[in-house]
Amino acid sequence: MSLMITDQCINCDVCEPECPNQAISAGVEIYVIDPKRCTECVGHFEKPRCVEVCPVDCIPLDPAYVETREQLLAKYTQLTAEKAPS
Structure with missing residues (x-):
């Protein structure tokens, strides 16, 4: 499963830099997780x-x-192959 961020998020900014796949980003009101990443x-x-x-x-x-x-x-x-230098 992918993870999700609920509306209990306080926008503290600690999760985004911890994600090794850059799946977390600032949404309109709270941070969001891209399930594809x-x-x-x-x-x-x-x-x-x-x-x-x-x-x-x-x-x-x-x-x-x-x-x-x-x-x-x-x-x-797949994600790590995309990051690898050509």
Whole structure:
């Protein structure tokens, strides 16, 4: 699954720089997570960094984007290949 940021977000700015996939950005009212880039930190860390640093615990799993660990790992592989220098 991808993660999502709920409306409990206080816009504290700590999650965005922690995301290794640049999946988090400022939305209209609160930060948002791009499900196409979110791997729940699979391939990078044991636990999602944004969840670990969030002071208000407002980053649950997004039930609209159900993915297996294997799918998240495949997404991680694709994203890191895109970052690799040509």
